[in-house]
Amino acid sequence: MLPFDVSEYQARLSRVKKEMTGKGIDVLLVTDPANMNYLSGFDAWSFYVHQMLVVDLQEEQPLWIGRFMDAGAARVTTWMQDEFISGYPDTYVHSDVLHPMMYVADMLKLKGFARKRIAVEMDHYYFTAKAFMELQRELPDAAFTDGGLLVNRVRMVKSDQEIEYMKKAARLAENAMKNGVNTIRAGNRECDAAAMIYYHIIAGTSEGGGDYPSIVPLLPTGKNTSIPHLTWTDRTFQEGESVIVELAGCCRRYHVPLARTVTIGTPSTRMVTLGKVAVEGINTVLDGLRPGMTCGEAEALWRNSISRHGFVKESRLGYSVGLNYPPDWGEHTASIRSTDRTVLKPNMTFHIIPGLWFDEDGIEISETIRITETGCEPFTNYPRELLVNMPSTIAEQGEIS
Amino acid sequence: MLPFDVSEYQARLSRVKKEMTGKGIDVLLVTDPANMNYLSGFDAWSFYVHQMLVVDLQEEQPLWIGRFMDAGAARVTTWMQDEFISGYPDTYVHSDVLHPMMYVADMLKLKGFARKRIAVEMDHYYFTAKAFMELQRELPDAAFTDGGLLVNRVRMVKSDQEIEYMKKAARLAENAMKNGVNTIRAGNRECDAAAMIYYHIIAGTSEGGGDYPSIVPLLPTGKNTSIPHLTWTDRTFQEGESVIVELAGCCRRYHVPLARTVTIGTPSTRMVTLGKVAVEGINTVLDGLRPGMTCGEAEALWRNSISRHGFVKESRLGYSVGLNYPPDWGEHTASIRSTDRTVLKPNMTFHIIPGLWFDEDGIEISETIRITETGCEPFTNYPRELLVNMPSTIAEQGEIS
Numbered sequence: 117m118l119p120f121d122v123s124e125y126q127a128r129l130s131r132v133k134k135e136m137t138g139k140g141i142d143v144l145l146v147t148d149p150a151n152m153n154y155l156s157g158f159d160a161w162s163f164y165v166h167q168m169l170v171v172d173l174q175e176e177q178p179l180w181i182g183r184f185m186d187a188g189a190a191r192v193t194t195w196m197q198d199e200f201i202s203g204y205p206d207t208y209v210h211s212d213v214l215h216p217m218m219y220v221a222d223m224l225k226l227k228g229f230a231r232k233r234i235a236v237e238m239d240h241y242y243f244t245a246k247a248f249m250e251l252q253r254e255l256p257d258a259a260f261t262d263g264g265l266l267v268n269r270v271r272m273v274k275s276d277q278e279i280e281y282m283k284k285a286a287r288l289a290e291n292a293m294k295n296g297v298n299t300i301r302a303g304n305r306e307c308d309a310a311a312m313i314y315y316h317i318i319a320g321t322s323e324g325g326g327d328y329p330s331i332v333p334l335l336p337t338g339k340n341t342s343i344p345h346l347t348w349t350d351r352t353f354q355e356g357e358s359v360i361v362e363l364a365g366c367c368r369r370y371h372v373p374l375a376r377t378v379t380i381g382t383p384s385t386r387m388v389t390l391g392k393v394a395v396e397g398i399n400t401v402l403d404g405l406r407p408g409m410t411c412g413e414a415e416a417l418w419r420n421s422i423s424r425h426g427f428v429k430e431s432r433l434g435y436s437v438g439l440n441y442p443p444d445w446g447e448h449t450a451s452i453r454s455t456d457r458t459v460l461k462p463n464m465t466f467h468i469i470p471g472l473w474f475d476e477d478g479i480e481i482s483e484t485i486r487i488t489e490t491g492c493e494p495f496t497n498y499p500r501e502l503l504v505n506m507p508s509t510i511a512e513q514g515e516i517s
Numbered sequence: 518m519l520p521f522d523v524s525e526y527q528a529r530l531s532r533v534k535k536e537m538t539g540k541g542i543d544v545l546l547v548t549d550p551a552n553m554n555y556l557s558g559f560d561a562w563s564f565y566v567h568q569m570l571v572v573d574l575q576e577e578q579p580l581w582i583g584r585f586m587d588a589g590a591a592r593v594t595t596w597m598q599d600e601f602i603s604g605y606p607d608t609y610v611h612s613d614v615l616h617p618m619m620y621v622a623d624m625l626k627l628k629g630f631a632r633k634r635i636a637v638e639m640d641h642y643y644f645t646a647k648a649f650m651e652l653q654r655e656l657p658d659a660a661f662t663d664g665g666l667l668v669n670r671v672r673m674v675k676s677d678q679e680i681e682y683m684k685k686a687a688r689l690a691e692n693a694m695k696n697g698v699n700t701i702r703a704g705n706r707e708c709d710a711a712a713m714i715y716y717h718i719i720a721g722t723s724e725g726g727g728d729y730p731s732i733v734p735l736l737p738t739g740k741n742t743s744i745p746h747l748t749w750t751d752r753t754f755q756e757g758e759s760v761i762v763e764l765a766g767c768c769r770r771y772h773v774p775l776a777r778t779v780t781i782g783t784p785s786t787r788m789v790t791l792g793k794v795a796v797e798g799i800n801t802v803l804d805g806l807r808p809g810m811t812c813g814e815a816e817a818l819w820r821n822s823i824s825r826h827g828f829v830k831e832s833r834l835g836y837s838v839g840l841n842y843p844p845d846w847g848e849h850t851a852s853i854r855s856t857d858r859t860v861l862k863p864n865m866t867f868h869i870i871p872g873l874w875f876d877e878d879g880i881e882i883s884e885t886i887r888i889t890e891t892g893c894e895p896f897t898n899y900p901r902e903l904l905v906n907m908p909s910t911i912a913e914q915g916e917i918s
Contacts, residue, residue, distance in 0.1 A: 160746040164845035188744035206832040210849050239647035246639035248646035307726025311719035318712035325708025325751035332729045343589035345561040350726035431586055431607040442843045444565035448611050
């Protein structure tokens with residue numbers, strides 16, 4: 117059932133421990149579900165309650181702590197032995213008097229960590245302000261430090277097996293984009309397109325189905341193409357509108373996002389221009405990316421390309437991507453922006469998303485890429501252009517079988 | 518575009534302010550996306566970056582603060598005027614040097630809150646330990662207090678319009694359950710069932726499509742029915758297995774969850790027994806629920822029913838449900854458990870989920886209900902029994918049109 121050899125998990129753990137040693141950390145509390153999965157294999161929709169992996173420098177296996185009813189998921193999805201899995205009683209869940217971190221603190225004391233240097237992931241969704249306060253109160257003699265992004269940074273360079281899963285995710289993304297775009301025509305509703313995308317992301321092909329992506333398909337339409345994170349409604353598409361489709365295929369929690377913009381009927385001159393600027397910009401970036409370059413240098417390729425046409429983009433051009441859980445598929449480490457000095461290395465993976473958003477419209481044409489030994493390589497093979505759905509060019513809609 | 522009259526949002530805000538006054542709170546920072554939506558209408562997939570509503574006792578409109586590229590979503594989805602919408606620059610996103618709470622603190626100082634009593638939602642996913650630390654550092658003279666669940670508790674009793682949306686969500690849930698269950702047969706893959714469920718949850722019917730539910734469809738199968746929060750794989754269903762299906766329909770972010778258990782072929786004697794115990798138990802609860810009763814008294818109805826058959830359930834029987842965003846559709850307020858003294862009131866809504874999980878198998882048969890003036894009323898109308906998919910009884914699979 118494990119998606120990777122146990123030796124791969126152990127190698128990851130070794131790299132994390134090396135970082136911990138360098139920073140003088142005795143114990144790392146891992147609450148980011150992607151980091152938990154990366155080190156242990158743990159995979160369940162249980163991150164809505166408090167849970168964590170305890171990485172002890174002195175121990176060969178991490179310790180999973182979570183709700184008792186999810187301990188079974190830890191047993192079937194991780195490589196750890198039963199004694200490294202500990203469930204807290206249901207009375208700790210959404211309670212006025214008990215907090216799961218009281219249980220965690222008891223476990224940490226039992227392990228002899230009461231006076232140790234303990235790192236926590238300070239800015240992660242699933243490590244709340246209250247969780248930290250409870251830990252500090254229960255372990256007054258421990259020295260807490262921020263271990264945020266420590267594991268995320270170890271995750272940035274992918275293994276060959278991780279790249280294989282991303283390649284499978286790319287097939288899911290292409291297939292869902294094709295079927296979704298075909299649904300975007302006058303008279304259909306936004307929810308019809310979203311439903312079709314979801315169906316194909318998950319059913320996949322006979323070669324393999326897909327996981328849930330960490331973000332739902334985003335479908336800003338018409339004037340709302342100026343607003344990137346709106347989700348669908350059951351409003352009907354109109355002739356002449358344009359629609360941005362941003363989705364991801366997901367295989368074993370590894371994501372390959374893909375964005376395209378489609379017009380229903382003949383595009384306006386302005387949309388054609390925006391399409392050309394966006395495509396020229398992303399092509400320039402993909403042609404120019406090299407290992408050894410910094411993220412800032414990569415962003416300059418794009419900035420120079422669009423500035424020739426008089427455009428400026430405030431938001432970052434892209435971000436490190438791969439393994440994740442809701443609410444985000446980005447890895448929260450490197451961003452392709454002018455101030456980021458991260459050096460690109462082979463098998464780093466990025467979502468390059470040159471979105472141009474204005475007051476009344478916008479466009480997105482993106483690629484997820486892998487840095488290679490000599491340049492970069494997109495995961496998906498999908499027409500890199502403004503897509504145009506003329507009524508006569510719309511293929512038969514997909515069927516569920 | 519607003520799903521409720523502005524007067525309904527204003528009435529909600531008044532109720533929240535009354536609670537704030539009672540607790541001596543000057544300013545409430547609302548980071549739970551469901552609470553943000555409840556008070557303002559705000560609806561976008563932007564909760565993966567820091568954002569909030571600032572509720573000032575002295576001000577008639579709340580202030581939205583979020584990433585600049587999401588300010589447009591605030592303009593089109595909320596009832597507030599432009600001057601109550603403030604976006605921080607992209608340089609604050611996933612940065613080593615800038616944190617969005619620095620921007621928030623600057624805004625709070627500007628508003629004269631530097632020495633006020635400020636409540637934060639301490640145990641919510643989207644208020645991290647680091648967010649709190651940054652606010653405390655930037656506002657050393659403010660008095661911080663825990664305002665967690667303050668808005669959630671105001672949300673518990675639904676308005677008639679909220680109940681209407683839940684009724685629409687119930688139609689989506691029934692339709693998705695029917696189509697999903699039909700797909701659960703030997704030879705199909707788990708991902709085929711998940712894809713079919715997703716398609717119908719979102720495409721809905723000609724009367725209306727659906728939103729994304731806050732939790733993906735859960736499909737534990739075979740021995741894994743003992744483990745409630747596993748998600749699907751692309752493994753093939755086998756004759757003789759049982760499968761738990763837990764899903765929700767979602768309309769304007771209001772959820773109606775529904776769980777059923779289905780066997781592929783003739784069920785074992787044990788599954789038939791578990792089915793009878795679960796159905797008798799939930800029927801006893803639904804017959805016995807009354808406004809004025811406590812959650813603890815409601816749980817006793819179930820406990821007494823199953824104990825007659827020699828069963829004990831450790832986990833809670835249910836929880837308050839309705840408006841939410843990933844990763845949970847529960848409202849985190851009342852739980853149907855022995856220690857919860859919340860008094861049931863008309864138009865409170867609960868997911869009653871009598872899951873019985875054992876070492877090797879499990880069963881779930883649930884209902885989402887509304888407390889009425891005299892008892893309770895389920896939202897969905899779906900056979901309340903162990904479902905059996907004999908090959909000959911399987912209907913035509915749904916089609917996408």
